[in-house]
Amino acid sequence: xxxxxxxxxxxxxxxxxxxxxxxxxxxxxxxxxxxxxxxxxxxxxxxxxxxxxxxxxxxxxxxxxxxxxxxxxxxxxxxxxxxxxxxxxxxxxxxxxxxxxxxxxxxxxxxxxxxxxxxxxxxxxxxxxxxxxx
Amino acid sequence: xxxxxxxxxxxxxxxxxxxxxxxxxxxxxxxxxxxxxxxxxxxxxxxxxxxxxxxxxxxxxxxxxxxxxxxxxxxxxxxxxxxxxxxxxxxxxxxxxxxxxxxxxxxxxxxxxxxxxxxxxxxxxxxxxxxxxxxxxxxxxxxxxxxxxxxxxxxxxxxxxxxxxxxxxxxxxxxxxxxxxxxxxxxxxxxxxxxxxxxxxxxxxxxxxxxxxxxxxxxxxxxxxxxxxxxxxxxxxxxxxxxxxxxxxxxxxxxxxxxxxxxxxxxxxxxxxxxxxxxxxxxxxxxxxxxxxxxxxxxxxxxxxxxxxxxxxxxxxxxxxxxxxxxxxxxxxxxxxxxxxxxxxxxxxxxxxxxxxxxxxxxxxxxxxxxxxxxxxxxxxxxxxxxxxxxxxxxxxxxxxxxxxxxxxxxxxxxxxxxxxxxxxxxxxxxxxxxxxxxxxxxxxxxxxxxxxxxxxxxxxxxxxxxxxxxxxxxxxxxxxxxxxxxxxxxxxxxxxxxxx
Numbered sequence: 001x002x003x004x005x006x007x008x009x010x011x012x013x014x015x016x017x018x019x020x021x022x023x024x025x026x027x028x029x030x031x032x033x034x035x036x037x038x039x040x041x042x043x044x045x046x047x048x049x050x051x052x053x054x055x056x057x058x059x060x061x062x063x064x065x066x067x068x069x070x071x072x073x074x075x076x077x078x079x080x081x082x083x084x085x086x087x088x089x090x091x092x093x094x095x096x097x098x099x100x101x102x103x104x105x106x107x108x109x110x111x112x113x114x115x116x117x118x119x120x121x122x123x124x125x126x127x128x129x130x131x132x133x134x
Numbered sequence: 135x136x137x138x139x140x141x142x143x144x145x146x147x148x149x150x151x152x153x154x155x156x157x158x159x160x161x162x163x164x165x166x167x168x169x170x171x172x173x174x175x176x177x178x179x180x181x182x183x184x185x186x187x188x189x190x191x192x193x194x195x196x197x198x199x200x201x202x203x204x205x206x207x208x209x210x211x212x213x214x215x216x217x218x219x220x221x222x223x224x225x226x227x228x229x230x231x232x233x234x235x236x237x238x239x240x241x242x243x244x245x246x247x248x249x250x251x252x253x254x255x256x257x258x259x260x261x262x263x264x265x266x267x268x269x270x271x272x273x274x275x276x277x278x279x280x281x282x283x284x285x286x287x288x289x290x291x292x293x294x295x296x297x298x299x300x301x302x303x304x305x306x307x308x309x310x311x312x313x314x315x316x317x318x319x320x321x322x323x324x325x326x327x328x329x330x331x332x333x334x335x336x337x338x339x340x341x342x343x344x345x346x347x348x349x350x351x352x353x354x355x356x357x358x359x360x361x362x363x364x365x366x367x368x369x370x371x372x373x374x375x376x377x378x379x380x381x382x383x384x385x386x387x388x389x390x391x392x393x394x395x396x397x398x399x400x401x402x403x404x405x406x407x408x409x410x411x412x413x414x415x416x417x418x419x420x421x422x423x424x425x426x427x428x429x430x431x432x433x434x435x436x437x438x439x440x441x442x443x444x445x446x447x448x449x450x451x452x453x454x455x456x457x458x459x460x461x462x463x464x465x466x467x468x469x470x471x472x473x474x475x476x477x478x479x480x481x482x483x484x485x486x487x488x489x490x491x492x493x494x495x496x497x498x499x500x501x502x503x504x505x506x507x508x509x510x511x512x513x514x515x516x517x518x519x520x521x522x523x524x525x526x527x528x529x530x531x532x533x534x535x536x537x538x539x540x541x542x543x544x545x546x547x548x549x550x551x552x553x554x555x556x557x558x559x560x561x562x563x564x565x566x567x568x569x570x571x572x573x574x575x576x577x578x579x580x581x582x583x584x585x586x587x588x589x590x591x592x593x594x595x596x597x598x599x600x601x602x603x604x605x606x607x608x609x610x611x612x613x614x615x616x617x618x619x620x621x622x623x624x625x626x627x628x629x630x631x632x633x634x635x
Binding site for chain 1: 268272275279282286289291294295297298299301302305306308309312313315316317319320321364367368427428429430433
């Protein structure tokens with residue numbers, strides 16, 4: 001297919017909105033971002049192939065056939081994205097059921113180590129009196 | 135003998151289907167998965183022998199010949215990775231069976247564990263054997279989906295929190311990879327690796343660099359290369375010990391494998407060499423500094439895992455024959471050792487009741503066997519002679535010195551420093567958890583005896599790690615042959631297209 005400007009713009013918009021949603025803290029919005037990004041990627045793959053009639057011998061002359069490979073790849077990618085979306089939604093639901101919100105949290109242990117480092121109390125050294133768990 | 139090539143992918147998939155049907159019959163599930171994985175190991179060994187003797191084995195799946203059909207290619211590198219990874223998966227499976235039996239949940243097991251584990255294996259083997267970019271993507275997705283499930287097993291709060299980060303980061307890397315695939319296809323009209331060799335070379339330089347950058351970005355996230363590594367130390371340690379072990383051993387190495395494959399085959403000539411070398415240096419040094427700051431064994435090991443990915447990139451970045459050969463040798467060593475250490479960490483948790491260094495103590499007296507199981511692979515990781523870690527590192531340092539550039543020399547220095555800091559981090563674990571007396575301020579550690587089925591596979595991996603030293607000569611020969619073959623490129627193309635693409 002000759003790169004149609006409209007398609008190119010749509011791909012760009014899907015990627016841009018997808019990325020900005022991905023940067024949110026709430027998992028539900030991240031899921032939306034993943035869906036948009038996935039669709040953007042699929043459309044991009046479609047842009048790579050040749051457009052034309054149905055790729056069936058007899059129905060279309062060889063030279064006018066469309067390229068079926070991108071469509072096969074998109075089909076696979078759609079299935080994968082669908083599964084991933086379902087899994088992410090399940091994660092978001094589980095997180096909501098456990099904690100009452102679906103915010104993606106920071107690395108807890110890293111925070112603790114940073115706090116210790118600020119107080120100049122690194123993790124236990126070679127002495128035998130490393131205290132009780134902090 | 136080419137009928138052997140698809141078996142490492144097909145057998146685990148069939149096994150997964152069978153074990154899924156046997157939900158609720160744990161004994162049958164165990165038998166099937168053990169049989170299947172042992173079979174995979176045997177087939178992989180056969181593939182390694184065959185590909186070493188008569189060159190790569192190629193299968194066109196379903197009889198559809200390349201470039202239209204999907205090809206599976208078992209060259210020496212792929213076969214070598216298959217052998218190591220299936221050896222590791224068998225050992226970890228036995229360990230997890232032992233753990234399941236010892237925990238007494240034999241009556242109410244997680245019936246999805248075995249099918250998911252087998253699917254993970256199928257994804258790993260598929261990624262190694264893939265002969266085109268899209269099949270590589272599918273392999274990645276299969277193993278990632280299985281890993282999402284394994285990481286969030288049970289759905290406790292901690293695992294959900296860590297799993298969310300892991301899933302989102304992996305998804306982003308998959309989407310980048312998918313986009314790169316779309317662009318490669320649009321630019322060249324093919325995704326077959328062997329056919330891409332000629333067609334990518336014909337592209338304008340800037341376009342090639344862009345494609346190379348996107349692929350490197352996608353694989354870099356999967357391989358946990360700094361600065362794309364922040365997701366790893368948070369997500370891995372929350373999973374059950376066998377799951378962490380198999381993740382640590384295999385998942386990041388598949389990213390490295392993909393980097394080796396694409397850099398040598400599709401983008402030779404080292405245009406990204408400087409980038410790779412800088413990334414390698416930062417990964418090594420910053421990773422190990424992270425390990426030094428940790429006070430939990432599992433997290434500490436996760437950071438050493440990141441750090442030692444740097445050594446692999448170092449070899450790939452040099453893109454000389456010795457550098458690549460050492461990197462391949464080091465991959466084999468590192469898969470074995472890192473898995474062993476995570477399994478040992480699981481044993482420590484069992485015996486000492488925790489993996490926090492502040493809570494542990496006196497383990498050497500409590501269980502000399504456990505101390506040995508930790509001590510040997512730990513020294514191996516730090517690269518103390520005569521262990522295989524030392525041999526791999528010497529190869530890399532030699533290759534760096536041969537290169538002679540300022541960047542290569544700083545990498546050599548960084549590699550030595552990282553090695554010393556690894557030794558320091560490991561020595562801290564040894565002193566605090568094993569060597570000092572029992573911690574009186576803390577409640578009595580659990581005196582649970584270690585189940586034999588958990589010790590045996592760990593011991594087997596320790597022995598395998600030591601055995602790598604014994605067979606270092608032949609193994610290095612194989613790595614060297616594989617590296618030469620990778621650098622040559624025409625062998626791969628010829629194997630897929632005997633009559634030319």
